[in-house]
Amino acid sequence: MKILVAVKRVADPNVKVRALADGSGVDLANVKMTMNPFDEIAVEEAVRLKEAGRANEIVVVSIGPEKSAETLRTALAMGADRGLLVRTEATVEPLAVAKILKAVAEAEKPDVIITGKQAIDDDANQTGQMLSALLGWGQGTFASKLVVGDKAIEVTREIDGGLQTVSLALPALVTADLRLNEPRYASLPNIMKAKKKPIDERTPADYGVAVEPRLTVVRVHEPATRKAGIKVGSVGELVERLRMEAGVL
């Protein structure tokens, strides 16, 4: 079984990003970048399937600037076998990403595609769904558990109010949720070994996909700063203020 995993380079979720002064986007200059956390989970799941003997090849693909190769290298160090960088400096919207991934899937013919449920930069939560629709494959989104059989894959999904289990005929697409697994750290020996694993490079044009944005970003601004809280002297005062000032009682 062959697994294709899509990984995106995003701003490290631990750093506080700022909006650009002109409101055109987020200031990413000198910001530490990392693999989208949900994609790490996707890579980890693929690596575990390989370790369990369920998969024999893991291909990781990233669409983005040159530095995305570093994100691919991390995935290779975690245990993926080879990488593919579809290089572009442009901002690529989910639909274009899905179209590129569709073309990659047609060339690579994986049995399963795993993506993160969303990227933590734009939080679009669209790529996996669009890709499965374009491919005409079954989709199991928000996966918290995978059981891979020979012809089908059972996906436990985290949905409002509980868990749902769906069975998908292969090939199929899965998007990884937080509780699917806890991804490993790339170990130092594996980072050195990953140096020798191949990363191919293409461009969106190679797949005939136009990446020009269809959406217009009107304005990016920071959340309003919260007003400082106050200490109240008694329960009576608390109730009073909740009623009179906050108007919630």
Added chain:
Amino acid sequence: MIHADDGILSQEQRLMRDSCRSFVDDVVTPFIRSNWQREWDMSPGERLPGSILEGAEAIGIRTLGVPEEFGGIDLDRETEVRTFALIAEEIARGDSGLADKLVQNWKVSIVIRQFAAKHLQEKWFPRLLEDPKFLLAHCLTEPRGASDRWLPYNVPEASMHTRAVLDGDHWVINGRKQFISNGFDASLYVVYANTDPSVGMLQGTSSFLVPRETPGLTVTKCNETMGCRFMNNGELVFEDCRVPADHLLVKSTALASAGQYFRAGKIIQAAKNLGVGVACFERTADYVQNYVQGGRILIKHQAVALRLADMATRIEAVRSLVERASKAVDEAHPDADILCNMAKVYASEEIMKVATHALELHGGNGAMLEFGIEKLFRDAAIFLHMDATVDVSRMKIIKNMFPATAGKYAGPET
């Protein structure tokens, strides 16, 4: 902190550093922050939970320096010391005792790979790799003092007191070693001993590989140290301790040949120091942006901001020197000896100042054990004395620069 150095690192170096940083952020720091009492557990073997060492094992930071042919990591040798520095800094940012523990394995592995007979490497490297608790130690210092040896004063009366004598096909070692990093819990020791009392130490010191179980070797105690307490420093006694002749690593010129170990050691020492400094800065920057006096967060008071700037500037100055010195060591530059001593001594004094600022800016909290700032201060203080004292390091720099005139042996008092 700022990341201006990123560009000059290789992709692998950056990834290794980032992996190590994540491990420290997710595992080491939370443990240290919420278990401040563990440092003071008087059963040294119990202090550091196995899970931390297992985590270190999983990311592969216990066994750097082991050659690839024995299952070790294939670090690029041309930048190996720089890589050591990067990783040591990250670990020490979480806990400098943990860093001490692990880096000792890297440093001693360099000695073993360079000097041990092939069959001994084939025997010991796999054991080191297999056992997550396997530690190495490097035994030079004796109760008679270490400074004469660092300088070194090459006259017979300044030599080590620990003696090794060849008896048939065994070397027989007698003496004591003190202040040895990992001395308490190492499985394999590299031991230096006098093998020719008629000459100076540069011609009369030999080194040996001594397994812990060797009869005649007794680990007498764990030294309770002021800082770096998750590394178990120990004392050893050798009483007619017999090691097979092939366990001799370097005959006669062991001190002179250990240069690669010493140079890498000074860089790693400075880098661990740097990690402590970065931790001081990060903790303090966070504190002064949250804690209020005079109606506003501390950082808004200019006196506080200026101290913070001073901390950051010293850290970056240390970083620059560590970078330059590690490059010189990697390139075996003729000035490498001078530069690595400079980096070591400068880091120890500057980071001590950084830690002092951290203590001050935390007010009373800085003095409280549960806050963890005084720990950074203690950890920083110990670096002044490890791997040569401040003054002896300075004398070495000048001896190196002016060998004909500076640092002559004073001779016994008459």
